[in-house]
Amino acid sequence: MNAAATPATPAAKRPAGRGRNLELPEHLKAYKGVWVFIEHDRGHVHSVSWELLGEARKLADKLGSSVGVAILGGPDEKLEAFAAEAFGYGADKAYIVHDPVLLGYRNEPFTKGLTDLVNKYQPEILLLGATSMGRDLAGSVATTLLTGLTADCTELNIDPTSRALAATRPTFGGSLLCTIMTLAYRPQMATVRPRVMAMPRAEEGRSGEVVQETLGMVESSIVTKLLDFLPDATSNQINLPYADVIVSGGKGLKNPENFKLVFELARVLGGEVGATRPCVQAGWVEADRQVGQTGKTVRPKLYIAAGISGAIQHRVGMESSDVIVAINTDPNAPIFDFAHYGIVGNALQVLPALTAAFAEHLGKRRRLVA
Ligand SMILES: Cc1cc2nc3c(=O)[nH]c(=O)nc-3n(C[C@H](O)[C@H](O)[C@H](O)COP(=O)(O)OP(=O)(O)OC[C@H]3O[C@@H](n4cnc5c(N)ncnc54)[C@H](O)[C@@H]3O)c2cc1C
Incomplete structure (x- = not known):
């Protein structure tokens, strides 16, 4: 049907001063x-x-x-x-x-x-x-x-x-x-x-x-009645929008097992885990972790993107992060156009190296504080 030929609200029925x-x-x-x-x-x-x-x-x-x-x-x-x-x-x-x-x-x-x-x-x-x-x-x-x-x-x-x-x-x-x-x-x-x-x-x-x-x-x-408040049984307390540190993984991680590298780095940094839509659609991680246009909008102090190309639909959900670090094998990946720091390399090697380095550094700091 041609919408222009048959407007949803005929002009005659529109309130005065409305429409065109x-x-x-x-x-x-x-x-x-x-x-x-x-x-x-x-x-x-x-x-x-x-x-x-x-x-x-x-x-x-x-x-x-x-x-x-x-x-x-x-x-x-x-x-x-x-x-x-x-x-x-x-x-x-x-x-x-x-x-x-x-x-x-x-x-x-x-x-x-x-x-x-x-x-x-x-x-x-x-x-x-x-x-x-x-x-x-x-x-x-x-x-x-x-x-x-x-x-x-x-x-x-x-x-x-x-x-x-x-x-x-x-x-x-x-x-x-x-x-x-x-x-x-x-x-x-x-x-x-x-x-x-x-x-x-x-x-x-x-x-x-x-x-x-x-x-x-x-x-x-009132037709609806409020009977009780029940905790959301499907929610696993993922609080992506308000996390200070987010480590996100994309399809470059190759398979769901490799996502544990993302979880390990996030744990050491005291952060949350995010993901791109293809990883969520493939069932690698929960839907609550999706960052982007059809996922969550985030604004952490640090966003580490591992194996993520930087498609616009992902970018709109995370580009306001204070510091973006991208890890990608392709030096021409779009994510490097807006990341603050870039590591051209294999995320499967870079992630464990970062985890070990941060664990040692943060461990030393904790010992000093103690
Ligand atoms: C209507 C619509 C809504 C969408 N909403 C969202 C959304 O909310 N969020 C979202 O994320 N996407 C969304 N998308 C999908 C989006 O367009 C992209 O397809 C998606 O973001 C790409 O995900 P990716 O970066 O994980 O995968 P890819 O684009 O496949 O990128 C994988 C990257 O990993 C790199 N790589 C490969 N191997 C390695 C390795 N070993 N180490 C390091 N890097 C490696 C590659 O060079 C590549 O850059 C949407 C799409 C549409 C059409």
Whole structure:
């Protein structure tokens, strides 16, 4: 079917000012400020919320506007403490909703809570983490508000001409980066994966204003019921996005048995093990270890890539690492174009040599400290 000939929403049914009209409708011009949805679970704020706050502060400063945070949760949850932390990371105002139906994440009450806040306070930009919760919530909030949502962004800017949010994300399997602007819609929504943006520095003593709101939703009107929290039996506690050191292996390791060389070096360095997609697809390592466009985004202090070619889909997930060391037999491998240090050599020999050298060096240091 020709999409151009039969648009999903016929022009006559589109809300006024939407569709092909790229001018911001008059009634949306009142939208001001940059907001971040603060994601928390059982007493802990997800770090992606603070990473987004750092970005929100930069965007708001460019627009000359303020930063707000939306914090939704149960009656006894410490949302005010989260707000105090948010002020330190750059928020000016915290919009808090306590309600029994908001104890534990469920799509319906959180969608209502967040859309109510947006409709009342009209932020220009709304950012959420591209986590399981953030993706679920962003989609339903954007649909309810009939606004645009750019998912999985890697960069956020303000377009100098339109002053709209310019949200950049990989497309066409990661081979292109596209910048998306939702000129005629407010709020402009975007999700960003954990670790894509840098963690901002908290400013001690910085304060802000707290605004308390109510939800007005009864439990009986919600279809989903939260029965219990169960630990994820499939999760083996791999915390790739927040590891300081990652040793990753690729197809150059030849077989799953050789992956133990990667594990040994990671163990000696106190780091995590990552992998490329072909290694995960071949069943050499768990899917949770995949780094890249369809895996995790990481930002460690040290990323060692062994037998990895450096394809764009892998690169987008790890290129923000502080120091990248590549080990590859091919001196023309693309990974050497962006690695900080390169070792042209056989990973099956280089990895054990590095493991032995680090074990000796770190062992000596520990003896000295003792
Ligand atoms: C839509 C889409 C999404 C994708 N998402 C991801 C993703 O999230 N993550 C990801 O990683 N990939 C992803 N890919 C796959 C990606 O395109 C590449 O195919 C993949 O990253 C290549 O993995 P590799 O480097 O392990 O293997 P290869 O590209 O085969 O590279 C192996 C490298 O090892 C080197 N080598 C060989 N022997 C040795 C040795 N003994 N010692 C040292 N070096 C050696 C070779 O010179 C070569 O450079 C995606 C692809 C698509 C189409």
